[in-house]
Amino acid sequence: MKAFTATRDEAATVRLSEVPEPQPAADQALVKVEAYSVNRGETFQLERPPGDGWRPGKDVAGLVVQAAPDGSGPAVGSRVVGHPPALGWAEYAAVPTGQLAVLPDRLTVEQAAALPLAGLTALRLLRTATRHTGHLAGRRVLLTGASGGVGHYLTELAAAAGARITAVSSSAERGQRLAELGAVEVVHRVADAEGPFDLVLESTGGADLPVALDRLAKRGLLLWFGQASRQPVTLDFFRLLTGPTSATIRQFSYADVDEPDGADLATLVRLAAEGRLHPELGTVRDWHGTPEVLAELRGRRIRGNAVLTIC
Structure with missing residues (x-):
């Protein structure tokens, strides 16, 4: 499958590469990623990638194509938003079921992808x-x-x-x-x-x-x-x-929690679906534009969230 990987090159910090398709662990669902959000903090992280096996991507939305082997989490065919620790800028992502929330029909994947880290x-x-x-x-x-x-x-x-x-x-x-x-x-x-x-x-x-x-x-x-x-x-x-x-x-660190993110993700989804929280989509582009979006985020030229879609 295709995914964005870190280059360690300041001029272009990511490139689209061929990588193995993820093999979900017992508590992970396989999600076909339809949209993901890029956060400014990730532009800083790409300047010093954590390790050779690391790939960026914490905010994803898409379709469950394989349910978790342990029976937890959403069923196949569920539309979901997820917050994996990484590896989300890809065609498929293995996401722990505790890091997923199911989407109602009224919420688009673009809106959902903008929710996790910022929300x-x-x-x-x-x-x-x-x-x-x-x-x-x-x-x-x-x-x-x-x-x-x-x-x-x-x-x-x-x-x-x-x-x-x-x-x-x-x-x-x-x-x-x-x-x-x-x-x-x-x-x-x-x-x-x-x-x-x-x-x-x-x-x-x-x-x-x-x-x-x-x-x-x-x-x-x-x-x-x-x-x-x-x-x-x-x-x-x-x-x-x-x-x-x-x-x-x-x-303050948003990651300083003792429980998985799924419950809070569900709260954000509910508020957005009820029109009480409005994802601010500063730009929505095809995922091939990820390197350009990263440069614009570093230059603070995007208001709100930057979302990339995978067709």
């Missing part, structure tokens, strides 16, 4: 924030790097929970969409945001994180879940003494 990140960020704040209704939230797939989901989900969101987006066009999804204010720079904020969701790192931290309310929470700027963060403890009192800074 799981947003859902779990807000779940973590709620454990700290007790609830989001009426809370002031600052969201940096809001123009990507995670930012769109965060804005819509937090607004639905009653939060008052200030979103940071350098683009007026992208900011307009965030306002449509529920942001009460959109600013072009973190420095333009007027605090204090009960919660900061920070994904750019570099110089932005200390500026965002300055706008945190007393005993507020900053969840740090990315470093899109590719720049390290420097914090001055003495500056903190004149800033927010007893601020909490917490590093």
Whole structure:
């Protein structure tokens, strides 16, 4: 079968190659991949691939063509969305059944493919924030790097929970969409945001994180879940003494869970099918365009999610 493999070449980080068709383990279903999503974090991972047997691909949607040998998971013919650990940019993928959710007819594979990594990140960020704040209704939230797939989901989900969101987006066009999804204010720079904020969701790192931290309310929470700027963060403890009192800074990983992703994937699918969560398809292209999409994602030229389809 055909699949995208890592090249270790900076100019073109993937190429379409012939690879063996996967042989599913007992708890894995074989999925004919019809669409997959490419995330900006994967562009960074491709710069330093983990190993020779690794292939990219965490967000897939398609059709179950072989059920799991142990009898778990969806039956043959089920339309599914999945979140395998890798190997998804291929014609077929073996996906653990705990990492699958069945799709209703009203949801397209393109919409579904945009849900897993970005949607799981947003859902779990807000779940973590709620454990700290007790609830989001009426809370002031600052969201940096809001123009990507995670930012769109965060804005819509937090607004639905009653939060008052200030979103940071350098683009007026992208900011307009965030306002449509529920942001009460959109600013072009973190420095333009007027605090204090009960919660900061920070994904750019570099110089932005200390500026965002300055706008945190007393005993507020900053969840740090990315470093899109590719720049390290420097914090001055003495500056903190004149800033927010007893601020909490917490590093967040969406993968820090004890259960498989299937239940949360099913929640995202349900919300999207009910029209309460809208996958933001910044581009949908034939999968042969994957190398170009990767370059555009690295250059931050795509708003929302990038989805590739396999015909």
